[in-house]
Amino acid sequence: MTFEFPMTDRDTLLALNQAFYRAFSNRDVAAMAALWAERLPVSCMHPGWGALVGREAVLASWQDVLRAPSGVIVRPRHERVMLYGDSALVLCEEILGNAVLAATNLFVREDGAWRLTHHQSGPMAQPRAEVERPDDDAPPPRLH
Amino acid sequence: MTFEFPMTDRDTLLALNQAFYRAFSNRDVAAMAALWAERLPVSCMHPGWGALVGREAVLASWQDVLRAPSGVIVRPRHERVMLYGDSALVLCEEILGNAVLAATNLFVREDGAWRLTHHQSGPMAQPRAEVERPDDDAPPPRLH
Numbered sequence: 001m002t003f004e005f006p007m008t009d010r011d012t013l014l015a016l017n018q019a020f021y022r023a024f025s026n027r028d029v030a031a032m033a034a035l036w037a038e039r040l041p042v043s044c045m046h047p048g049w050g051a052l053v054g055r056e057a058v059l060a061s062w063q064d065v066l067r068a069p070s071g072v073i074v075r076p077r078h079e080r081v082m083l084y085g086d087s088a089l090v091l092c093e094e095i096l097g098n099a100v101l102a103a104t105n106l107f108v109r110e111d112g113a114w115r116l117t118h119h120q121s122g123p124m125a126q127p128r129a130e131v132e133r134p135d136d137d138a139p140p141p142r143l144h
Numbered sequence: 145m146t147f148e149f150p151m152t153d154r155d156t157l158l159a160l161n162q163a164f165y166r167a168f169s170n171r172d173v174a175a176m177a178a179l180w181a182e183r184l185p186v187s188c189m190h191p192g193w194g195a196l197v198g199r200e201a202v203l204a205s206w207q208d209v210l211r212a213p214s215g216v217i218v219r220p221r222h223e224r225v226m227l228y229g230d231s232a233l234v235l236c237e238e239i240l241g242n243a244v245l246a247a248t249n250l251f252v253r254e255d256g257a258w259r260l261t262h263h264q265s266g267p268m269a270q271p272r273a274e275v276e277r278p279d280d281d282a283p284p285p286r287l288h
Contacts, residue, residue, distance in 0.1 A: 041226040043235055045246045048269040051235040053224055080197055082185040082262070084252045087231040089262055091187055091195040102189045104248055104264045108228045118226070118233055120248045122266020125192040 009088065010081045012114055013107055017079060017090040020105065020116065024074045027066045033059050037115035040108050045120040047101060072096050076103075088114070093124065100124045153232065154225045156258055157251055161223055161234040164249065164260060168218045171210040177203050181259035184252055189264040191245060216240050220247075232258070237268065244268045 007015070016035065023031035036042050036055060044058040045051050046065070052058050075095040082089040086109040094101040103121035107114045151159070160179065167175035180186050180199060188202040189195050190209070196202050219239040226233040230253040238245040247265035251258045 040228060043224070043226055043233065045235070045248065045266075047266065050222070050237060050246050050268060051224060053226075053235075078194070080187070080195060082187055082197075084184060084231050084261065087228050087252070089187065089250065091189070091197075091262075093194060102194050102264070102266075104189065104250075104262065106233065106248075106250065108231070117228065118235075118248065120246070120264050120266065122189075122191065122246075122264065124194060 009083060009114070013081050013083075013088050013090050014079055016107060016114055016116070017076060017092065017105055020119075021074050021076045021094070024066070025072075029063055029066050032062050032066065035116045037108060037110045037117045040110050040115065040117050042116070043118045045122075047122050087117075094121055153227060153258070157225050157227075157232050157234050158223055160251060160258055160260070161220060161236065161249055164263075165218050165220045165238070168210070169216075173207055173210050176206050176210060179260045181252060181254045181261045184254050184259065184261050186260070187262045189266075191266050231261075238265055 019031065020035055022028075023035065036058065038055070041053070042055050042058050043051050043053045044061060046061060052061050073096075076092040077095060079090055079092040082091070088107050090105045090107065092103050092105070094103050100123075101121040102124050103119065105116060106118035108117045109115075163175065164179055166172075167179065180202065182199070185197070186199050186202050187195050187197045188205060190205060196205050217240075220236040221239060223234055223236040226235070232251050234249045234251065236247050236249070238247050244267075245265040246268050247263065249260060250262035252261045253259075
């Protein structure tokens, strides 16, 4: 497969972010492990949990998540890329069945290649369109 | 005030993270604004909400949060610093009254100074010590 134009960092980061959710949906432990940095510090905050720090702890948690028999498809949407030279955020929403989560994915260049170094996701209030009373102007609950 | 030893990046980042929660607790809009990057892309995910992108939108959201008459003190704990050259994560837990949240704070060097570029926080399941049934070994609920 050849490309007419070289991929930009933004293209690469969006493709890696898609690969992350494809590995998640496909329960592909090897593909998930390949996305995370090998030597840079890595960390992960699963919904409802505190920080896991270190590649071993993070990948062990993903093994648990991916081996759980949920069969749920995880689909990203509304991706935004924020570039900071050798690091970059991909922000997105995650659709898991009826739940919508907001996610931060941090990628950092390691030996010239973008690798995932941090993930946090947390539940979002239901979007207006999915709320039963569309004329209810009350904002979603906020803890901050 | 003088220091015997120069501050390391880690010291500086922990101090900035403390300053973030001090501005939050003190409802200090100017101190909060001063922490965020001026020119680098900035973004914020308040608990339950999607991504706010851009300094104007992010600071407007903090003005709303800080002007709300909650009077709550926000205290960080279990801070972890992950350094990536010119960017760095400070991960921590946020104590807000009875709630505990997990937070990602991304700092990036702008004109040589560390500035906040992204914040996400989301609710954590209650720590074991605060659960009414300490012999209940059920893990907290997880969406992943």
